[in-house]
Amino acid sequence: MTIQTLDLNAAVCGLFTSMLALPISVADEFADTEVHGASVTGVISISGDWNGAVVVTVPMPLARQISAAMFALDADALTEAEVQDAIGELANMVGGATKAMLGGSSSVSLPSVTEGVRYRVSIPGAREIANARFDCSGYPLCVSVVQGASKGSANAKRPA
Amino acid sequence: MRALLVDDSRAMRMILARTLKEIGFEVTEASHGLEGLERLNTSGPFDLALVDWNMPEMDGLTFVATVRRGQLAHAMRIVMVTTESEAERVAAALAAGADEYVTKPFTKDALTSKLEIIGLPVEKSV
Numbered sequence: 558m559t560i561q562t563l564d565l566n567a568a569v570c571g572l573f574t575s576m577l578a579l580p581i582s583v584a585d586e587f588a589d590t591e592v593h594g595a596s597v598t599g600v601i602s603i604s605g606d607w608n609g610a611v612v613v614t615v616p617m618p619l620a621r622q623i624s625a626a627m628f629a630l631d632a633d634a635l636t637e638a639e640v641q642d643a644i645g646e647l648a649n650m651v652g653g654a655t656k657a658m659l660g661g662s663s664s665v666s667l668p669s670v671t672e673g674v675r676y677r678v679s680i681p682g683a684r685e686i687a688n689a690r691f692d693c694s695g696y697p698l699c700v701s702v703v704q705g706a707s708k709g710s711a712n713a714k715r716p717a
Numbered sequence: 718m719r720a721l722l723v724d725d726s727r728a729m730r731m732i733l734a735r736t737l738k739e740i741g742f743e744v745t746e747a748s749h750g751l752e753g754l755e756r757l758n759t760s761g762p763f764d765l766a767l768v769d770w771n772m773p774e775m776d777g778l779t780f781v782a783t784v785r786r787g788q789l790a791h792a793m794r795i796v797m798v799t800t801e802s803e804a805e806r807v808a809a810a811l812a813a814g815a816d817e818y819v820t821k822p823f824t825k826d827a828l829t830s831k832l833e834i835i836g837l838p839v840e841k842s843v
């Protein structure tokens with residue numbers, strides 16, 4: 558079970574084009590795609606035949622743009638809960654697409670969302686097996702796929 | 718036409734509600750399956766339910782099976798709208814009583830064409 562970066566790129570770009578109508582492109586390999594300042598991270602765990610997680614990180618201004626597109630509201634009018642909900646749903650859709658690429662039988666968790674400045678998302682025992690970086694409205698968007706060391710190590714299975 | 722949206726993401730409910738209103742539906746929302754059943758009891762009947770799969774309290778598959786087992790909404794069309802795209806999941810949803818299946822992310826055209834397939838009238842926007 559492998560994840561091809563090209564497939565990940567297509568899934569994320571397709572999502573932004575079809576549902577959010579936000580401009581997005583795969584980041585130039587030399588571009589600075591580090592997320593600086595306040596950011597928001599959505600995580601979806603996958604468990605079953607494959608165990609791991611999909612981690613989507615965006616800077617706060619882009620998180621607000623994505624949320625504004627989903628809620629059809631002005632970015633300044635959004636609440637913190639609405640931004641977290643939107644980034645959770647973004648992670649859910651990227652996670653679902655990733656699970657489909659993996660094949661086999663697996664379940665996805667409900668999303669968890671973290672926001673702050675200079676934090677690190679860590680899943681003990683997991684290693685990154687793929688990542689994709691994008692430029693969306695001039696901001697970086699990072700997707701990382703991490704695989705758990707053993708079955709059940711990266712997450713708790715969610716009931717069907 | 719009246720639609721019930723059952724999805725734990727408020728953002729997704731907003732997107733779905735916008736789309737449904739554009740094509741002529743009046744929309745009621747619920748944030749998980751149990752709340753969906755409650756809405757059916759208190760605000761039904763509905764012509765259509767769009768149902769997410771992964772939700773807290775009661776997931777979409779249980780909601781669909783519960784609705785189809787009961788006498789509450791036999792005529793209501795049910796469309797699963799979810800990131801779960803594997804064939805076995807689609808088969809399970811249809812076996813539980815869903816009429817159609819839409820995978821997130823989706824386009825407005827993809828959703829409306831599924832509604833037309835299951836015989837629901839869709840207002841064409843100008």
